[in-house]
Amino acid sequence: MTSVAGRSLDVSTVRRAGIVIVLSAVAIELHELGHRAVFFLTGTPARMGFQRVDPTVPVSQALWLWGKAGGPLVTLILSVAFLAVARRRGTFAWATAAFTQATLRMLPLTFDLVRAVRGATPFSDEGELFRAVSGAVPVRVALVLMVWAVFGALSVLAARTFPFRRRRWLGVAAVYLLSLAVGIGAAVADDLLGIHGR
Numbered sequence: 001m002t003s004v005a006g007r008s009l010d011v012s013t014v015r016r017a018g019i020v021i022v023l024s025a026v027a028i029e030l031h032e033l034g035h036r037a038v039f040f041l042t043g044t045p046a047r048m049g050f051q052r053v054d055p056t057v058p059v060s061q062a063l064w065l066w067g068k069a070g071g072p073l074v075t076l077i078l079s080v081a082f083l084a085v086a087r088r089r090g091t092f093a094w095a096t097a098a099f100t101q102a103t104l105r106m107l108p109l110t111f112d113l114v115r116a117v118r119g120a121t122p123f124s125d126e127g128e129l130f131r132a133v134s135g136a137v138p139v140r141v142a143l144v145l146m147v148w149a150v151f152g153a154l155s156v157l158a159a160r161t162f163p164f165r166r167r168r169w170l171g172v173a174a175v176y177l178l179s180l181a182v183g184i185g186a187a188v189a190d191d192l193l194g195i196h197g198r
Contacts, residue, residue, distance in 0.1 A: 020100070024183065028050065028186050030078060031072075031104060033048075033074065034073060035052075035067050037070055037074075038066050039053070039059075039067055046067075049189075050186040050187075051190050061132075065132050076151075079158070082098035083161070086098040086158060091163065094161070096175060098157075099179075101154075102155040103158075103176055105124070106148070106155060108126075111124065112144050113145065116130070127144065162175070
């Protein structure tokens with residue numbers, strides 16, 4: 001009996017890990033498609049990697065910034081939409097979909113906050129947009145904190161939809177670390193393929 005229960009637990013764990021990996025990859029590519037959509041809609045040729053999109057022809061600063069905005073905007077919309085579904089359905093898959101979308105921007109924004117405080121070059125899409133708004137350190141820091149707070153709140157709300165019966169936050173941490181590993185893998189893949197941009 002114990003052996004059967006153990007096998008069932010192992011299958012469930014592997015299945016859930018697979019869901020996290022797939023949905024983390026999907027979250028990244030949906031974000032990149034948000035960037036790509038801006039260039040597609042304006043008839044601008046662009047190259048899309050696993051974790052970046054760059055126009056292949058010279059573009060105006062305004063269009064480049066709109067392209068930067070496309071990814072975070074799509075991620076924000078999907079975070080809210082998936083959270084609404086996850087709160088109604090209460091399944092691991094929908095909770096993961098909401099959580100991976102919401103947390104996708106947390107690490108880049110954290111790096112950007114540090115850089116904004118130092119007045120350094122931006123790290124994320126949002127950081128580029130905020131520097132275009134103002135080069136003043138207090139303004140950049142305030143804008144990054146505002147968006148960080150939005151995605152942070154969505155992340156916490158999404159985390160609370162996971163159907164973990166015990167040690168909820170340990171499970172949430174495991175999901176986040178696995179999704180983070182997928183993101184790092186995507187960045188490494190872009191580097192290996194030589195996909196770099198402006």
